[in-house]
Every structure is written in C-alpha cells, then in structure tokens.
Amino acid sequence: MNTAAPALEISGLTKSFGTTRALEEVDLVVESGTVHCVLGENGAGKSTLCHVVGGSVAPDAGGLRLYGSPYAPRRPADALAAGIAMVHQHFSLVPTLTVGENMRLLRLRDLPRRVARVREEYGLELDLDARVSELPVGVRQRTEIVKALLREPRLLVLDEPTGVLGPAGTDALLATCRRIAESGHAVVLVTHKLGEVARAGDAATVLRGGRVSGGGPLAELPPERLVPLMIGRPAGSLDAGLAGTIGLAADGDSPEAGASGSGKTRAGGPEPAGRALAVGTAEPGGRAEPGGKAAARVTQALRLRDVSVRRADGTSALDEVSLDVGYGEIVGIAGVEGNGQSELMALLGGSLAPVAGRVELDGRDLTRAAPRERSRAGLGVVPEDRLHEGCVPQLRVADNLFLGRLDRFRRHGVLLDRRAMDRAADSVLTGHGIRADGPGALMSSLSGGNQQKVVLARELALDPLICLAAAQPTRGLDIGAVGAVHSRIRDAAAAGTGVLVVSSELSELLVLCDRITVAYRGKLLGPVDPAEPDARERIGALMLGARASRPGPENTGHTPEALR
Amino acid sequence: MSAVVEELVSGGVRLAVPLLLASSGELLSERAGVLNLSVEGMMLTGAFAGATGALASGNAGVGVLAALAAGLLFAALQALLSVVLRADQIVTGITANVLALGATTYGSRVFFGDGAADSVPGFDPIPVPGLHSVPVLGPALFEQTALGYAAFAVAAVLALGFSRRTSWGLAVDAIGEDATTADRCGLPVRAVRFAAVLLTGAVSGLAGAQLALSEVHAFSDNITGGIGYLAVVAVIAGRWRAWPTLVACLFFGVAQSLQFAAPALGLHLSAPLLTTLPYVIALLAVSGLVGRSRAPSGLTVPFLRGA
Numbered sequence: 001m002n003t004a005a006p007a008l009e010i011s012g013l014t015k016s017f018g019t020t021r022a023l024e025e026v027d028l029v030v031e032s033g034t035v036h037c038v039l040g041e042n043g044a045g046k047s048t049l050c051h052v053v054g055g056s057v058a059p060d061a062g063g064l065r066l067y068g069s070p071y072a073p074r075r076p077a078d079a080l081a082a083g084i085a086m087v088h089q090h091f092s093l094v095p096t097l098t099v100g101e102n103m104r105l106l107r108l109r110d111l112p113r114r115v116a117r118v119r120e121e122y123g124l125e126l127d128l129d130a131r132v133s134e135l136p137v138g139v140r141q142r143t144e145i146v147k148a149l150l151r152e153p154r155l156l157v158l159d160e161p162t163g164v165l166g167p168a169g170t171d172a173l174l175a176t177c178r179r180i181a182e183s184g185h186a187v188v189l190v191t192h193k194l195g196e197v198a199r200a201g202d203a204a205t206v207l208r209g210g211r212v213s214g215g216g217p218l219a220e221l222p223p224e225r226l227v228p229l230m231i232g233r234p235a236g237s238l239d240a241g242l243a244g245t246i247g248l249a250a251d252g253d254s255p256e257a258g259a260s261g262s263g264k265t266r267a268g269g270p271e272p273a274g275r276a277l278a279v280g281t282a283e284p285g286g287r288a289e290p291g292g293k294a295a296a297r298v299t300q301a302l303r304l305r306d307v308s309v310r311r312a313d314g315t316s317a318l319d320e321v322s323l324d325v326g327y328g329e330i331v332g333i334a335g336v337e338g339n340g341q342s343e344l345m346a347l348l349g350g351s352l353a354p355v356a357g358r359v360e361l362d363g364r365d366l367t368r369a370a371p372r373e374r375s376r377a378g379l380g381v382v383p384e385d386r387l388h389e390g391c392v393p394q395l396r397v398a399d400n401l402f403l404g405r406l407d408r409f410r411r412h413g414v415l416l417d418r419r420a421m422d423r424a425a426d427s428v429l430t431g432h433g434i435r436a437d438g439p440g441a442l443m444s445s446l447s448g449g450n451q452q453k454v455v456l457a458r459e460l461a462l463d464p465l466i467c468l469a470a471a472q473p474t475r476g477l478d479i480g481a482v483g484a485v486h487s488r489i490r491d492a493a494a495a496g497t498g499v500l501v502v503s504s505e506l507s508e509l510l511v512l513c514d515r516i517t518v519a520y521r522g523k524l525l526g527p528v529d530p531a532e533p534d535a536r537e538r539i540g541a542l543m544l545g546a547r548a549s550r551p552g553p554e555n556t557g558h559t560p561e562a563l564r
Numbered sequence: 565m566s567a568v569v570e571e572l573v574s575g576g577v578r579l580a581v582p583l584l585l586a587s588s589g590e591l592l593s594e595r596a597g598v599l600n601l602s603v604e605g606m607m608l609t610g611a612f613a614g615a616t617g618a619l620a621s622g623n624a625g626v627g628v629l630a631a632l633a634a635g636l637l638f639a640a641l642q643a644l645l646s647v648v649l650r651a652d653q654i655v656t657g658i659t660a661n662v663l664a665l666g667a668t669t670y671g672s673r674v675f676f677g678d679g680a681a682d683s684v685p686g687f688d689p690i691p692v693p694g695l696h697s698v699p700v701l702g703p704a705l706f707e708q709t710a711l712g713y714a715a716f717a718v719a720a721v722l723a724l725g726f727s728r729r730t731s732w733g734l735a736v737d738a739i740g741e742d743a744t745t746a747d748r749c750g751l752p753v754r755a756v757r758f759a760a761v762l763l764t765g766a767v768s769g770l771a772g773a774q775l776a777l778s779e780v781h782a783f784s785d786n787i788t789g790g791i792g793y794l795a796v797v798a799v800i801a802g803r804w805r806a807w808p809t810l811v812a813c814l815f816f817g818v819a820q821s822l823q824f825a826a827p828a829l830g831l832h833l834s835a836p837l838l839t840t841l842p843y844v845i846a847l848l849a850v851s852g853l854v855g856r857s858r859a860p861s862g863l864t865v866p867f868l869r870g871a
Contacts, residue, residue: 349748351869371869372750381748392742394861395734403738404749406731414730458749 005068007186013062100128136338301498307357335519380459398425449481580817589764601657604792605664610772635769650866
C-alpha cells in the first residue's frame with residue numbers, strides 16, 4: 001500500500017439513469033487521515049456517488065483509485081474486500097434479530113475482540129442482546145456504524161448518517177469520524193448539514209445537479225461560501241428555518257453567524273404577536289407568551305393529562321405526561337430519540353392506547369378513539385415513518401391524497417371520478433409545490449421530500465383541523481422542501497390550528513416553535529422559551545435530564561426537572 | 565386437426581370456469597392482503613354440499629344454495645383465524661384444505677355409501693341460439709350451463725366492481741399494500757379483509773358446485789384434485805391483475821383439457837401422468853414469471869393497530 005497516495009481518487013465519474021444524469025464528470029480526492037465531506041441537496045448525486053464507491057452501481061465512465069491502486073468494484077462484496085465500509089441511509093439490519101446476532105451475520109473472526117475494540121476506541125456502546133426492532137432509530141444507526149467499524153475498514157463512507165441522530169448522538173458520531181481519520185484511515189461524510197462539515201471535516205466537495213460545483217480544504221471554505229455552491233444562491237437569501245436545518249445556526253459554535261437578520265412574522269391568527277426568533281437574536285420586548293393567552297380559553301387544541309404508555313415489553317415509554325397545545329400555538333418536542341417521542345406519536349395517531357391518562361382534542365375525549373375518528377375530529381398526524389405509515393407507495397399520488405375521502409369522488413355509485421380526483425390533486429400539487437409527474441404518478445416515484453409534502457398536504461386538508469402533530473417533518477428533505485414544509489406549518493398555526501412538532505433537529509424547533517419541551521426518559525421536561533438567549537444550552541441540558549446550564553455527560557446524574 | 569383444436573378450446577373454457585370463479589375471489593382477497601390457500605378446501609366443501617343438497621332435494625338450485633352456504637361458512641372459519649386471530653395464513657390455509665378433504669371424504673361415505681354419488685341432479689348446457697354455432701368460440705363460450713353463464717357474470721362483476729377505478733377497488737388495494745396507512749386514512753381494514761375472504765368463500769363454493777353439478781353431475785372423493793391451488797397460481801401468474809388472471813385461468817383450463825385431447829394429438833401417456841400435466845405447465849408458467857411480478861406488500865401480513 002502506498003501511503004502517500006490519496007485514500008480515494010475519483011476522476012471523470014459519469015453515471016446516467018435513463019435520461020437523468022445523476023453524475024457528470026465528477027472528480028474527487030480523499031486524502032488518507034482526513035474526513036472528507038460531500039455536500040449537496042437531495043438529488044445532487046450524493047447517494048449515487050456512494051453507490052458507485054460501494055460497488056452497487058457501475059459507472060458509465062470514469063475511474064476510481066483506492067490508496068493508489070485501480071479500484072473497479074463490480075459488486076458490494078468487492079468494496080468490502082477492498083476495505084471500504086458503507087453506512088447507508090437505509091439500514092441493513094435484520095429487525096427480528098438482536099444486535100449481536102446481526103453482527104454475527106457478518107461472519108467475522110474474533111467478533112468479541114472486535115466489538116470490544118470498537119467500544120474502547122470509539123466509545124460506541126451497544127446492548128448486544130437488544131432486539132433491533134425494539135431499538136429507536138438513533139440506536140439502530142449506531143449499530144449500523146459499529147457494524148461497519150467491525151471490519152476495520154480503510155475507508156468509511158457514511159451516507160447522511162446524522163439525519164436520525166439527536167445533538168448528543170451527532171456529537172458522538174462526529175467525534176468518531178475524527179478518531180477514525182486520526183488513526184490514519186479516511187472517512188467520506190455525505191451530508192447536507194453545514195454545521196457538521198465545519199466541525200468534523202477537513203475538506204469538502206460540493207455537488208449540485210450531478211456536477212462538482214466546488215470544493216477544497218475547509219479552512220478556505222467557510223459556510224458562507226459553501227451555501228451558494230450547494231444551492232446556487234447566496235446564504236443571505238435563506239430564511240431562519242432553512243439556515244437552521246442545514247446547520248448554519250445549528251451547532252452552537254457561532255450561533256450569530258447563522259441566523260443573520262432572519263425573523264418571521266405570522267399573518268393574523270389568534271396569536272398575532274411576532275416572536276423573537278432564532279438563536280442569539282432575542283429581543284425581550286418581542287417575546288410572545290403563548291401559555292398565557294392560550295390558557296385564557298376554556299379548552300386547548302390538544303390536551304394530554306397524566307398519560308402513561310407502556311412498550312410491548314412492559315417498560316414505561318411515557319410516564320404521566322401532561323401537555324397542552326393551544327390554538328394557533330406551535331409546541332416543539334426536542335430530545336434524543338428513544339425517550340418516548342415515537343410512543344407519543346403512536347398515542348396521538350391512535351395506534352397505541354395509554355394505560356392511564358386522557359387525550360383531549362378541542363375538549364373532546366379521544367383517548368381511545370380509532371384513527372379514523374381522530375382524523376374526523378380534526379387531529380392530523382404526520383408520522384415519522386412516512387413511507388410505512390403515511391402513504392401507500394404503490395398507489396398514485398392522487399389516490400394517496402384522497403384515500404380517506406374517496407366518497408367525495410364517487411360517480412354512478414361506486415365508480416371513481418378519476419378526472420375530478422386528478423383535478424383536485426393537481427391543485428393540491430400546485431398549491432403545495434409538490435414536484436410529481438402529475439397526479440397519476442406513483443407515490444413511490446416521488447422524492448422523499450415530495451412524499452412528505454403529500455402526506456402533510458393530506459393531513460392539512462382535514463376539515464376541521466384542530467391540531468396537527470408532525471414527527472420529524474423535515475427529516476431527509478432538501479433545503480427547498482424544508483422551507484415549504486415550515487411555511488405550511490406556520491400557515492396552519494396562523495389559521496388557529498395547534499401544532500405539535502417532534503424533531504431531533506433542535507435548530508428547527510428553535511426557529512419554528514413558541515415553546516419547546518424536552519422528552520427525557522418518558523417525561524416531558526421544560527418548557528423552554530426558544531426566544532431566551534440561553535435556550536439552546538438549557539434544552540441541551542434537559543436532554544441529558546439535568547437542570548444545569550451547560551450540557552455535558554457529567555450532568556446526567558442530576559434530578560430531572562419535570563413539566564407540571 | 566381443427567376438431568382437436570375446437571375440443572381443446574371448448575374443453576379448456578369449460579374447465580376454466582370454476583378456476584375463473586375461484587380466482588376472481590382469490591384475486592380480491594390477495595389484493596386486500598389475505599392469502600387464501602384454502603380456496604381448494606372451499607371448492608371441495610362447496611362441491612360436496614352442492615351434490616348433497618341437490619341429491620337430497622332433487623333440485624340442482626338447492627344444491628347451488630347449499631354450496632354457497634358451505635363456502636361462506638368455510639370462509640368464515642378461515643377469516644376468523646387469519647383476520648381476527650391473526651394466525652399464519654399459509655398454515656391455516658393448508659390445514660383447512662386437509663380438514664376439508666378429510667371431512668368431505670368422510671361425509672361422502674356417510675351420505676353416498678361407497679364414496680361416490682352418481683346421477684346428482686345438475687345443470688345441462690344451454691346453447692345460445694345462433695352464437696353457439698360460431699366455429700371454435702361458439703361451443704367454447706355459448707354452450708355453458710346456467711351456472712357457467714352465472715360464473716362469467718360473477719367474475720366480470722368482481723373484476724369491474726373492484727377495479728382500481730372504483731372507490732372499493734382502490735380501498736382494497738390500499739389495505740393490501742399498507743394496512744397501517746389505510747387505517748390512518750379511515751378505511752375499515754379488518755372489515756374489508758373479512759368480507760374479501762367471505763366473498764372468496766362464496767365464489768369458491770360456486771366453483772365447487774360447478775364441478776359437481778355442471779361438469780359431471782356427480783361427486784367423488786377429492787373431486788377438485790388441486791384446482792383450488794391452480795386458482796391461487798392463476799392469481800400469481802396473472803400478477804394480481806384481473807385481465808392477466810383471466811388469461812392465466814384460460815391457459816390452465818386448456819392445459820387441463822390437454823390431457824383429454826392427448827390421445828387425439830398422438831400423445832400416449834399414462835392417465836395419472838397426464839393429470840399432472842396442467843400442474844407441470846403451471847409451474848413452468850409461474851417460474852417464467854418470477855421476478856417480473858410483485859405481490860401486494862401487505863400480503864399475508866395480519867393487521868394489528870399499533871403493531
């Protein structure tokens with residue numbers, strides 16, 4: 001092995017799918033001992049690039065060199081044999097097996113030693129006896145990364161690894177990346193979050209529309225220069241929410257740099273007070289007091305009282321949780337995944353019944369209502385797993401939009417008036433800026449962002465819409481889609497709908513919400529007013545169950561500060 | 565030679581009728597996410613009940629009603645197990661078939677003594693004036709029994725009434741593809757699945773009656789002999805779509821009639837070997853289609869809210 005040669009050298013890589021050019025003349029050099037970030041919006045070609053490196057997609061033209069020697073994988077096994085480990089966005093874990101059993105599937109020699117080594121070297125702890133299907137998404141991701149590290153790869157490729165992680169998980173992952181790089185290997189980190197790039201990367205290559213739009217050592221590429229490369233317009237044109245989700249304001253290092261001059265106002269609605277927004281730009285005078293005004297009304301849009309939920313294995317997922325969402329209020333739930341957020345969403349969606357407590361919508365008891373009663377009563381739910389719970393990928397977009405309201409389109413008894421349906425769908429597509437090949441396109445042919453917009457559009461179309469609960473509404477979406485989703489959520493709140501947003505993206509919550517509570521071990525802690533100057537630090541501390549002002553592992557022992 | 569072709573086609577269509585009936589139900593049931601392997605048992609029960617009813621009352625119509633009722637009852641058991649109790653659909657299906665074979669064989673000993681019922685009152689072909697004399701197609705399509713014509717009508721109504729262009733058909737597809745989403749959208753997942761299985765039972769019962777009352781006017785042990793499985797295969801070969809399933813049924817019908825036409829074609833094989841012919845052809849047809857078809861995502865996955 002020639003150590004002077006770069007870990008990975010890609011030159012002139014071109015790949016088309018049908019008429020779409022996914023990659024065009026892409027050049028990329030990853031030096032060994034570095035973390036190289038590949039940046040770009042959805043559809044920029046990042047995933048295709050990963051697939052080519054991983055051997056699952058053959059390029060049309062161009063070549064790869066790995067540590068100086070020619071590398072032309074024809075199947076994923078070739079990549080593994082060459083010492084490349086991939087972690088894809090979609091997990092490759094068998095859900096019915098335990099973590100340990102999944103690792104044994106790799107058929108590696110001295111597995112216990114390797115596991116111990118990964119634990120020691122990278123501080124990645126795992127419960128080997130836990131069943132994968134029962135693990136929260138964040139832990140599955142960690143398992144996936146440990147699996148990749150067990151092979152002791154020379155090059156680790158991570159495709160959007162932090163999308164499912166909370167801030168602490170992201171920190172740990174980025175630290176892991178650094179450690180791998182420092183041990184002399186190379187890491188390719190594919191992401192669209194600039195905050196991560198700034199913190200963990202040594203160099204970056206930016207893709208836009210399948211071409212390299214720029215790149216170089218990060219010392220010469222501050223976020224302000226990366227943003228225009230990614231999206232083709234200057235950073236100043238971004239709204240605070242957008243800036244937040246791509247990580248400009250995300251990571252606390254330089255909060256004021258990101259949310260420059262951004263503010264948002266709401267048009268009308270029961271609570272028209274403008275809020276002071278984004279990190280570090282709080283003005284005490286402009287702060288709203290959502291609790292006060294909402295409490296003056298007799299009922300809340302959504303009210304949870306002492307709700308307890310158990311998981312299938314009998315452990316407590318939600319422990320006497322109470323929560324109010326006022327009309328027109330946006331309440332955020334932050335927290336590391338696996339602290340009861342998924343169960344909270346399942347509870348609201350009606351797929352999980354509480355063992356105790358009460359759920360009220362607009363003063364009406366919905367504790368044990370079936371999903372369809374909930375949507376009729378005006379509770380819209382955008383589930384976290386939109387592909388498996390939110391839509392039917394094999395049906396058309398129009399079918400998905402109106403699945404719950406097919407009666408509206410009956411003609412001659414049972415026949416569907418598909419033309420009317422398509423017309424109605426078309427106006428939804430236009431109104432929500434959903435990019436699809438018409439209302440007749442299969443849902444599965446849409447990008448993740450557009451699928452999300454369809455699910456959101458369907459739930460927003462509920463009449464009446466008293467409360468909207470959305471989990472990870474912008475996970476995996478590109479910047480344009482994030483902006484659209486955020487403005488839809490704000491519009492709904494402006495029209496008087498109570499909104500509950502569960503997100504692992506703290507920056508998103510900070511710019512979107514009137515009030516943020518933190519899920520921690522089945523309790524909701526807080527609330528924190530996002531306009532407070534130290535909101536980020538306080539939330540970070542609450543995520544670790546502490547009341548301390550600064551986050552850190554040393555605080556985990558402190559007494560949780562329970563909400564109500 | 566043309567006589568052989570005519571015999572092959574008209575025999576094929578005649579044999580395809582029970583297949584078509586059962587497949588049209590099975591198609592619906594599978595699109596809703598329930599794999600009814602028990603179609604075979606439903607048909608066999610229907611054939612037995614049809615023969616018994618017709619023989620006891622002396623009226624073939626009563627036999628048809630008995631077959632319908634038996635098919636429904638059998639389906640209710642299957643639906644209870646696979647939809648309500650969420651038992652494994654493959655296991656319950658196969659078990660139900662074995663149960664049906666045992667029960668009808670025992671029943672025919674009790675009712676018909678030596679295990680076969682001859683000269684059961686049945687239906688005779690009613691040629692449609694004019695049309696039946698059209699070469700090849702005439703005898704194939706227009707010399708059916710009343711039950712045969714009814715079968716065409718039922719299959720057509722099911723295919724059109726539950727096409728994806730109807731609200732029912734779309735709901736069925738949504739439930740079979742993704743029951744959780746369908747439930748969230750307010751579609752009655754379990755009710756639709758239960759109803760789809762019942763419907764399969766009813767049409768399979770009719771298919772059984774067709775075998776016992778239209779074809780041979782008799783009941784013998786295991787009279788279906790695997791036709792119910794062929795109906796399931798036809799749905800797979802038809803890639804869960806109505807028209808291709810119809811084509812598959814006709815194809816399997818012709819494959820079955822091949823065993824009768826074999827001597828005329830100069831194929832001198834032993835009879836037991838000939839009866840395996842349609843199944844060999846079905847296997848080849850399905851293996852040729854492997855990879856090109858995609859089952860409904862929720863097929864055989866029981867629905868439980870929150871699971």
